[in-house]
Amino acid sequence: MSEIAAAVSLEIAQKLGLNEEEFEKIKVILGRDPNFTELSIFSVMWSEHCSYKNSIKYLKTLPRDGEKLLVGAGEENAGLVDIGDGLACAFKIESHNHPSALEPYQGAATGVGGIHRDIFTMGARPIAAMNSLRFGEIDRKHTKHLVKGVVSGIGDYGNCLGVPTVGGEVYFDECYNQNILVNAFSAGIVKVGETASAVADGPGNPVFIVGSATGKDGIHGATFASADLTEDSADDLPAVQVGDPFQEKLLLEATLEAIKTDAVIGIQDMGAAGITCSTSEMSAKSGTGMTIDLDKVPTRQADMKAFEILLSESQERMLIVCQKGKEHVIQKVFDKWDLECEQIGEVTDTGRLEFYKGGEKIADVPAHDLVLGGGAPVYDREYTRPTYMDEIAKFSINDISLPTNWKAIAETVFSSPNLVSKKWIYEQYDSMVRTNSMHTNQPSDACVIRVKGTEKALAMTTDCNSSYVYADPYKGGMIAVSEAARNIVCSGGEPVAITNCLNFGNPYNPEVYYQFVNALKGMGDACRKFSTPVTGGNVSFYNQSVVDGKTEPVFPTPTIGMLGLLSSHDQKMSLNFKNTGDLIFMIGKQQDDINQSEYLKRVHKVRMSPAPHFDLEEEYALHQVIKKIIKDRIVVSVHDVSEGGVFQSLVESAMPSDKGFTITSPIGFRKDAFLFGESQSRVIVTLPKEKRTDLEDLINSLNGTITVLGEVTDGNISIDGEDFGAIDTWKNTFNHTLGTTLEN
Amino acid sequence: MKFGVIVFPGSNCDDDMIHVISDVMGCQAVKIWHKETSLTPYGDLDGIFIPGGFSYGDYLRSGAIARFSNIMEEVVAFANEGGYVWGICNGFQVLCELGLLPGVLMRNHNQKFICKNIHLKTVTHNSAITSEIEKDQVLKIPIAHADGRYYAPENEIQNLIDNDQILFQYADASGNVNEETNINGSVHNIAGICNRNRNVFGMMPHPERASEELLGNKEGKVMFDSLLANIKTLVTQ
Numbered sequence: 001m002s003e004i005a006a007a008v009s010l011e012i013a014q015k016l017g018l019n020e021e022e023f024e025k026i027k028v029i030l031g032r033d034p035n036f037t038e039l040s041i042f043s044v045m046w047s048e049h050c051s052y053k054n055s056i057k058y059l060k061t062l063p064r065d066g067e068k069l070l071v072g073a074g075e076e077n078a079g080l081v082d083i084g085d086g087l088a089c090a091f092k093i094e095s096h097n098h099p100s101a102l103e104p105y106q107g108a109a110t111g112v113g114g115i116h117r118d119i120f121t122m123g124a125r126p127i128a129a130m131n132s133l134r135f136g137e138i139d140r141k142h143t144k145h146l147v148k149g150v151v152s153g154i155g156d157y158g159n160c161l162g163v164p165t166v167g168g169e170v171y172f173d174e175c176y177n178q179n180i181l182v183n184a185f186s187a188g189i190v191k192v193g194e195t196a197s198a199v200a201d202g203p204g205n206p207v208f209i210v211g212s213a214t215g216k217d218g219i220h221g222a223t224f225a226s227a228d229l230t231e232d233s234a235d236d237l238p239a240v241q242v243g244d245p246f247q248e249k250l251l252l253e254a255t256l257e258a259i260k261t262d263a264v265i266g267i268q269d270m271g272a273a274g275i276t277c278s279t280s281e282m283s284a285k286s287g288t289g290m291t292i293d294l295d296k297v298p299t300r301q302a303d304m305k306a307f308e309i310l311l312s313e314s315q316e317r318m319l320i321v322c323q324k325g326k327e328h329v330i331q332k333v334f335d336k337w338d339l340e341c342e343q344i345g346e347v348t349d350t351g352r353l354e355f356y357k358g359g360e361k362i363a364d365v366p367a368h369d370l371v372l373g374g375g376a377p378v379y380d381r382e383y384t385r386p387t388y389m390d391e392i393a394k395f396s397i398n399d400i401s402l403p404t405n406w407k408a409i410a411e412t413v414f415s416s417p418n419l420v421s422k423k424w425i426y427e428q429y430d431s432m433v434r435t436n437s438m439h440t441n442q443p444s445d446a447c448v449i450r451v452k453g454t455e456k457a458l459a460m461t462t463d464c465n466s467s468y469v470y471a472d473p474y475k476g477g478m479i480a481v482s483e484a485a486r487n488i489v490c491s492g493g494e495p496v497a498i499t500n501c502l503n504f505g506n507p508y509n510p511e512v513y514y515q516f517v518n519a520l521k522g523m524g525d526a527c528r529k530f531s532t533p534v535t536g537g538n539v540s541f542y543n544q545s546v547v548d549g550k551t552e553p554v555f556p557t558p559t560i561g562m563l564g565l566l567s568s569h570d571q572k573m574s575l576n577f578k579n580t581g582d583l584i585f586m587i588g589k590q591q592d593d594i595n596q597s598e599y600l601k602r603v604h605k606v607r608m609s610p611a612p613h614f615d616l617e618e619e620y621a622l623h624q625v626i627k628k629i630i631k632d633r634i635v636v637s638v639h640d641v642s643e644g645g646v647f648q649s650l651v652e653s654a655m656p657s658d659k660g661f662t663i664t665s666p667i668g669f670r671k672d673a674f675l676f677g678e679s680q681s682r683v684i685v686t687l688p689k690e691k692r693t694d695l696e697d698l699i700n701s702l703n704g705t706i707t708v709l710g711e712v713t714d715g716n717i718s719i720d721g722e723d724f725g726a727i728d729t730w731k732n733t734f735n736h737t738l739g740t741t742l743e744n
Numbered sequence: 745m746k747f748g749v750i751v752f753p754g755s756n757c758d759d760d761m762i763h764v765i766s767d768v769m770g771c772q773a774v775k776i777w778h779k780e781t782s783l784t785p786y787g788d789l790d791g792i793f794i795p796g797g798f799s800y801g802d803y804l805r806s807g808a809i810a811r812f813s814n815i816m817e818e819v820v821a822f823a824n825e826g827g828y829v830w831g832i833c834n835g836f837q838v839l840c841e842l843g844l845l846p847g848v849l850m851r852n853h854n855q856k857f858i859c860k861n862i863h864l865k866t867v868t869h870n871s872a873i874t875s876e877i878e879k880d881q882v883l884k885i886p887i888a889h890a891d892g893r894y895y896a897p898e899n900e901i902q903n904l905i906d907n908d909q910i911l912f913q914y915a916d917a918s919g920n921v922n923e924e925t926n927i928n929g930s931v932h933n934i935a936g937i938c939n940r941n942r943n944v945f946g947m948m949p950h951p952e953r954a955s956e957e958l959l960g961n962k963e964g965k966v967m968f969d970s971l972l973a974n975i976k977t978l979v980t981q
Contacts, residue, residue: 162756246801441960
């Protein structure tokens with residue numbers, strides 16, 4: 001029996017992840033019952049992963065315009081920002097959470113591969129990668145297994161590809177015990193005007209598949225990513241893709257070479273939903289259609305079924321629409337790199353995707369109806385304020401007794417896996433290849449990447465403290481963006497734009513949807529304040545863990561990847577103390593606030609407290625002050641206060657140059673709030689004594705707040721006259737705690 | 745001066761080499777694709793670099809397939825005629841696989857990829873890439889490899905010592921060479937060597953990543969300075 005005649009039912013549709021309403025809609029679109037292949041096509045294209053059906057309404061409320069944007073959100077595979085000198089930066093962050101939770105090595109590796117393809121399919125050469133990782137409690141055997149797998153996967157893939165992994169963030173919390181988060185970021189550089197586009201213009205133009213052969217891996221991966229992660233998910237292992245970084249390296253070079261020729265009309269990488277997604281999105285964008293002969297697709301095994309070829313998420317593949325008559329140009333490039341390059345069809349003017357196999361048409365669907373912005377469903381979910389927020393509101397700092405043994409408390413906070421050095425992880429990544437990393441030897445709050453051939457540098461960072469977002473989705477969303485911007489500013493850069501990776505629980509849970517809606521509102525407000533539009537990213541719903549038999553969503557984790565620009569290399573500011581005797585100041589207002597601090601969680605075991613103090617206007621004003629004092633060269637080190645508080649920030653600045661510090665707590669505040677509180681909008685700076693008046697005059701003129709804390713010393717820590725010991729001891733804890741914990 | 749940089753499909757430090765040779769050192773640099781069969785079209789070369797990377801993916805053994813590339817026969821001939829050939833990281837692995845240098849690079853003793861700044865003790869002043877460096881001088885240079893554990897049988901190591909072929913050893917900032925400073929478990933802490941004729945060099949650390957003030961570390965540049973000074977001397981002679 002031919003596949004086109006195979007009958008389908010609502011039951012099958014539901015198994016593929018479609019609901020009844022969607023199944024009926026498909027029948028209306030086609031004017032008949034779909035066959036199994038067609039149903040599979042709709043199911044992946046209308047999956048959350050490809051269609052953004054439960055998120056697009058709110059994504060559209062984010063600011064998406066800016067004078068530096070060359071490509072708007074969702075228009076191409078990644079955002080594109082003008083950085084001057086005739087160059088543009090393409091950048092994006094994406095999740096690979098569910099595959100990594102099941103098969104950490106391949107899940108993370110293919111996450112890295114996928115995000116780089118999104119960049120080089122636009123003609124940009126990736127020059128830097130970052131990743132934002134969330135794991136469960138570090139002492140669990142399963143967590144250690146996942147950390148090791150994810151780190152090896154990221155390292156092996158990125159190292160081979162030759163793109164430096166320059167930064168990122170890693171947090172551990174029980175909410176991620178089963179459902180880890182792996183968000184990968186890539187940034188690339190391309191000459192303005194030499195970018196490629198994901199279009200399928202010109203009926204009659206040939207369509208090529210290039211790169212790896214198509215196998216049975218990752219089938220229904222997009223649907224899998226759009227379902228709850230359960231105990232049975234391990235049965236879905238074939239839904240996890242397998243990566244080959246050497247193939248990706250070849251594909252990278254060949255793709256960039258091909259785009260430089262005049263033969264490429266359009267190109268799109270194959271990620272989620274493979275051939276189905278690339279053919280439909282490219283056709284829909286151009287208002288065209290395609291005929292594709294699936295028998296011509298190079299496959300890894302014999303007798304693959306049509307839907308398997310269509311849905312395969314085999315890695316390291318691209319779809320290219322080539323100018324008719326220039327086929328040999330494309331062929332020559334891919335021959336040079338010893339890669340498969342097969343013409344599998346051509347562009348048509350029908351607006352339909354017509355797939356053939358064995359000489360028979362096995363699927364015929366309109367491209368426009370498959371895609372986001374076309375016929376894909378759009379939903380507005382219900383939301384309600386989570387009940388846990390009542391408990392959070394009951395928290396009072398007065399119920400927390402003030403400790404007396406400050407050194408011991410500092411040691412407890414400082415040795416938190418969330419605060420210690422992630423050296424054990426990042427030393428497994430090549431962080432210096434391409435010789436642009438300006439923060440390797442002079443660390444800064446954001447990664448600073450020189451742009452060769454110009455005076456400029458890019459600053460980039462990923463940030464999100466998800467416990468703040470859990471405690472207060474709106475404020476937490478604002479803080480995530482603000483911290484990213486603060487890191488860019490403290491490194492000497494100007495925030496330019498963001499990409500985001502929105503990791504949330506099940507959108508059909510009204511409390512989860514409340515978190516989603518409000519976190520986005522916070523992000524949007526902050527992005528508007530900092531003039532950093534959203535260029536794209538992705539949404540990952542259905543992230544949850546089963547705790548004591550109860551399904552709990554992960555903390556809402558809207559990871560922000562921010563791009564900033566340094567107009568010249570010498571604007572770069574580093575965070576490390578420079579000279580013994582330099583004065584240490586805190587810029588920004590101190591608060592009696594220990595909310596959601598690592599201190600409160602680790603020392604007092606209190607998880608339920610509000611988000612820390614934050615005011616958007618205050619934050620914005622702080623950035624203007626910091627920019628000015630860096631530009632005027634008044635300060636010699638700048639480091640923001642974030643997780644772990646002022647103490648953490650000071651020790652981090654002291655360690656790189658083996659300095660120490662002696663400080664006095666400001667009067668009128670709880671000492672724990674000063675040392676370990678995480679209230680926002682504070683920055684630690686150091687400067688030579690003779691610059692003190694300059695700083696004070698400037699801050700006064702800008703109505704800022706400063707507090708002198710003390711001065712840089714030779715290698716010991718002293719707080720309010722109490723000896724906290726040698727910096728070497730702290731450094732030892734900082735550098736070795738994570739490795740020791742993970743290796744044992 | 746003009747240098748060739750061999751490019752395998754998986755080379756990924758080729759652009760970094762080109763950048764240092766041309767933009768930092770002010771010399772000419774040409775990429776030479778591994779499928780080429782002759783060096784003649786590139787004119788007179790003052791030296792050939794084999795850069796870091798993963799030549800052919802290196803799933804089998806680092807550099808094991810690269811030695812069979814078309815261009816490598818030409819590189820061997822170039823070296824046998826006394827031409828300077830310098831392999832860094834994957835380039836070192838390829839040179840050992842080719843037999844231009846003795847020994848082999850095995851998986852690091854901790855089984856992991858390691859990327860960080862380390863310290864090198866300069867063992868000999870007597871080579872074209874160390875002539876401007878004092879003997880025993882310590883240099884801070886980054887490494888980035890998973891297969892960097894140098895191994896050669898005992899008699900071969902003795903030969904290297906007797907013939908002053910060891911260029912660099914893994915050390916600490918004070919120049920101490922011991923088990924603790926042996927970052928990847930190499931025999932005798934060996935980080936870099938040359939051949940007996942002293943015209944072929946191999947090392948795991950990446951001096952090209954430490955040659956610019958802008959990156960906060962230029963302690964590797966002295967190796968390129970040395971090579972250029974030696975070539976200049978050869979030309980004047």
